[in-house]
Amino acid sequence: DIVMTQTPLSSPVTLGQPASISCRSSQSLVHSDGNTYLSWLQQRPGQPPRLLIYKISNRFSGVPDRFSGSGAGTDFTLKISRVEAEDVGVYYCMQATEFWTFGQGTKLEIK
Amino acid sequence: QVQLVESGGGVVQPGRSLRLSCAASGFIFSNYGMHWVRQAPGKGLEWVAVIWYDASKKYYADSVKGRFTISRDNSKNTLYLQMDSLRVEDTAVYYCVRIHVAAGGLGVDYWGQGTLVTVSS
Numbered sequence: 001d002i003v004m005t006q007t008p009l010s011s012p013v014t015l016g017q018p019a020s021i022s023c024r025s026s027q028s029l030v031h032s033d034g035n036t037y038l039s040w041l042q043q044r045p046g047q048p049p050r051l052l053i054y055k056i057s058n059r060f061s062g063v064p065d066r067f068s069g070s071g072a073g074t075d076f077t078l079k080i081s082r083v084e085a086e087d088v089g090v091y092y093c094m095q096a097t098e099f100w101t102f103g104q105g106t107k108l109e110i111k
Numbered sequence: 112q113v114q115l116v117e118s119g120g121g122v123v124q125p126g127r128s129l130r131l132s133c134a135a136s137g138f139i140f141s142n143y144g145m146h147w148v149r150q151a152p153g154k155g156l157e158w159v160a161v162i163w164y165d166a167s168k169k170y171y172a173d174s175v176k177g178r179f180t181i182s183r184d185n186s187k188n189t190l191y192l193q194m195d196s197l198r199v200e201d202t203a204v205y206y207c208v209r210i211h212v213a214a215g216g217l218g219v220d221y222w223g224q225g226t227l228v229t230v231s232s
Contacts, residue, residue, distance in 0.1 A: 037217045041156075048206055048222040049156065054214045092156055096217040099170065100146070100158040 006103035012111045019080040021106045023093030037096035040078045044089040113137040113221045115207045120226030133190040133207030141185040144210035149203035197230045
């Protein structure tokens, strides 16, 4: 099974400042079709998860452009350029290249 | 707009069965594969099962294999999860999740609100 490891597990951030979350997979996420199926999800308190980024760097419909994704192979990053109060929650990376597995989650909170 | 509405959760004793349903609307259900993903209280996300758009393929997490069955009725736009031999560790919110067809067909996009299953004596 592909194991997804996120760092940090908790990230206190000042409003208006940037934030960054890393995700590492135990093996390459490049699929035989050439795509890399790495997504980022946001789960606000009391809400279901919501897709933010798919295939490493593509923002999903309605996602603000302060969210961006990057990376390749086994190392990936989610960046928030300027954190807003509504960004509080838990962020998960998810791979769909070989079955489906999630990172442990990173809790984003305001300092 | 895409809507996924789960139902069927509740409190059940260990060893008993429960069937979850997910009513889909706002898209052509028969064109999309679907997942069940669960989240134990205060914990992270765990993939449970997936079914292809035409039910030709089904896959399960090792933790539920042989006990859970995913199915669908495309005429009713409904996804199901039959859960047998339930264990205390199956306690979780169960989410119905759509496969992201537009992005290559392996990732996910829309999630339902979830239904809580509590397994307790």
